[in-house]
Amino acid sequence: MLNDFIQESTTVWDFPVRGNWATHKSDYRGNFAPQIPRNLILNYSQEGEFILDPMVGSGTTLIEAKLLNRNAIGYDINQNAIDISKERLNFSVDNSSKQKVELGDVRNLTKLKENSIDLIITHPPYANIVTYSDRKNPDDLSSLAGIPKFLEQLEVGIKELFRVIKPDRYCAILIGDTRKGQHYIPLSYFILNLCLKNGFALKEEIIKTQHNTKYGNRWKGKAKSYQFYLIMHEHLFVFRKPKPNEDLSRIRYSMFQP
Numbered sequence: 001m002l003n004d005f006i007q008e009s010t011t012v013w014d015f016p017v018r019g020n021w022a023t024h025k026s027d028y029r030g031n032f033a034p035q036i037p038r039n040l041i042l043n044y045s046q047e048g049e050f051i052l053d054p055m056v057g058s059g060t061t062l063i064e065a066k067l068l069n070r071n072a073i074g075y076d077i078n079q080n081a082i083d084i085s086k087e088r089l090n091f092s093v094d095n096s097s098k099q100k101v102e103l104g105d106v107r108n109l110t111k112l113k114e115n116s117i118d119l120i121i122t123h124p125p126y127a128n129i130v131t132y133s134d135r136k137n138p139d140d141l142s143s144l145a146g147i148p149k150f151l152e153q154l155e156v157g158i159k160e161l162f163r164v165i166k167p168d169r170y171c172a173i174l175i176g177d178t179r180k181g182q183h184y185i186p187l188s189y190f191i192l193n194l195c196l197k198n199g200f201a202l203k204e205e206i207i208k209t210q211h212n213t214k215y216g217n218r219w220k221g222k223a224k225s226y227q228f229y230l231i232m233h234e235h236l237f238v239f240r241k242p243k244p245n246e247d248l249s250r251i252r253y254s255m256f257q258p
Helices: 035-044 060-067 079-088 147-164 187-197 216-226
Strands: 050-053 071-076 099-103 117-122 165-175 178-180 183-185 201-209 233-240
Touching (some): 035 117, 035 165, 035 233, 060 099, 079 099, 187 201
Parallel strands (some): 071 099, 117 165
Antiparallel strands (some): 165 233, 178 183, 201 233
16 A cells, blocks of 8 residues: 555645555554655655654554654653554664654653754644543543643643754644534644744644544434534644744744734
């Protein structure tokens, strides 16, 4: 299937069939299609550079980094995710790149120096829609009660992402939205504004369509009855860390920045 891969050229990405090359699998709840990090890595990095995924999940980003000759490190607060990632990185490639996964927290990346990362690719939990620690780990972002608390803690992580990425390089975040009481909660735009508030500039917003969602069929009847639409898209934001003393007046349109 990798032979069928075509690099994306627009701001709408649609993958009806997710990639299953190398050791990629779809069995880890909420992991993203490998076409996403593959496109980002090819567009925003060069061979031999250093990629970070601070919420690594089942290792999709790092598998693609290995295949594409990029060095990478992945962190996750969940030991199960670390174990799965290590297992899936256990294959041979004809390049000298190195990948490492460790227990870690996006809110505390002190092992990484300031301005040391060439590209960040990550896929945070969508608040507590899917919990990864069975609520046994109060530090897991997916276990926090309520969206305000989730956003408060994720902002700490966003500050760390801004600190470690090199100036004029990119940080890509895939995030979706949710509903409460039949009303739309634009979680993605809350996170967009947090990133702008903390110094990032928005390079791209990509709409990524969703297919074969776990609860899609279950909610079809209720959606019609209660007059709401099923959410079948996610937002892929690509942020850039501005260069020192860069004039951002022509590209700043955040509520937080004049």
